[in-house]
């Protein structure tokens with residue numbers, strides 16, 4: 001929690017968080033849409049939206065689903081408080097305390113903490129920075145360790161940035177079916193696959209309702225709206241009951257507003273712009289890191305999104321860099337946050353979702369300079 005809090009402040013340059021530049025977010029437009037929803041539907045906005053959530057919004061999400069290879073019906077979608085609730089509900093629906101969850105390594109720390117907080121255990125599956133999760137090792141783990149479920153990011157992995165090949169997504173869904181092991185597919189960054197934005201998912205190959213598909217608009221519109229969704233496959237009833245007993249449902253006003261935005265086509269236009277802004281900025285950040293960090297530094301070449309995974313040279317301590325940078329008003333997120341077995345003590349994750357400016361240039365230069373005097377990890 002301390003690492004995550006530092007990413008937010010008080011700090012001048014936050015490379016530690018995974019949140020796009022505020023100037024990229026359509027805050028004014030969202031205020032207008034929220035205002036209109038509150039004026040036109042004040043009573044609806046004041047009412048609970050019980051699970052599965054506001055039907056017009058579920059219909060809009062179902063309408064978009066062919067963009068990621070699926071053909072959802074609104075009847076099997078649940079609106080959640082961000083993707084985080086979708087992940088949490090999925091875990092609770094398919095496993096219990098003591099069960100083993102197979103996770104990619106490195107893994108998004110929010111999912112890691114969720115699994116841990118539910119008393120579940122994790123088994124880390126080696127995950128290649130371009131090719132993704134090792135499906136042979138995953139299959140072995142399922143056979144040998146009684147894995148109850150798998151958590152995977154198939155598009156724009158956080159922190160590695162890869163997009164899993166379609167054949168591998170198909171194979172992941174086939175593994176789920178062969179061993180009857182649910183897969184929780186987190187597609188929070190899916191809209192930001194560089195290029196045309198078209199993408200595939202493991203969910204599209206799921207014929208047995210074993211893939212629980214999680215999404216949200218946190219990275220495109222803002223995390224504060226807490227708008228996400230879950231297509232829970234065969235676990236819908238359980239998920240709805242679990243949601244009712246924890247948050248009752250997602251906030252009504254935001255659901256009405258988001259349904260409006262999606263219906264207007266404005267979301268599609270916004271995401272297209274955002275995607276190219278991220279691609280541009282990613283190239284600039286990578287160049288700056290190559291210029292300012294010491295020789296031997298390695299970094300990913302993400303296929304989308306806005307985070308970079310950087311390996312410091314000579315086994316330099318990422319935690320030491322985090323401390324030194326913090327003293328200079330800069331945050332980075334050390335690799336410690338991304339592995340239950342602490343396998344990445346010499347890695348950092350950097351947010352490149354900023355509109356490049358002299359401030360970021362100077363901050364990357366400072367980080368590069370700090371890298372020179374770091375202790376090694378043992």
Ligand SMILES: Cc1ncc(COP(=O)(O)O)c(C=O)c1O
Pocket residue numbers: 018081082083084085108110153158186188215216217218223227228
């Ligand atoms: C991979 C991943 N999943 C889920 C979340 C949480 O998303 P939300 O804000 O929609 O709950 C994040 C946020 O950083 C994330 O990076």
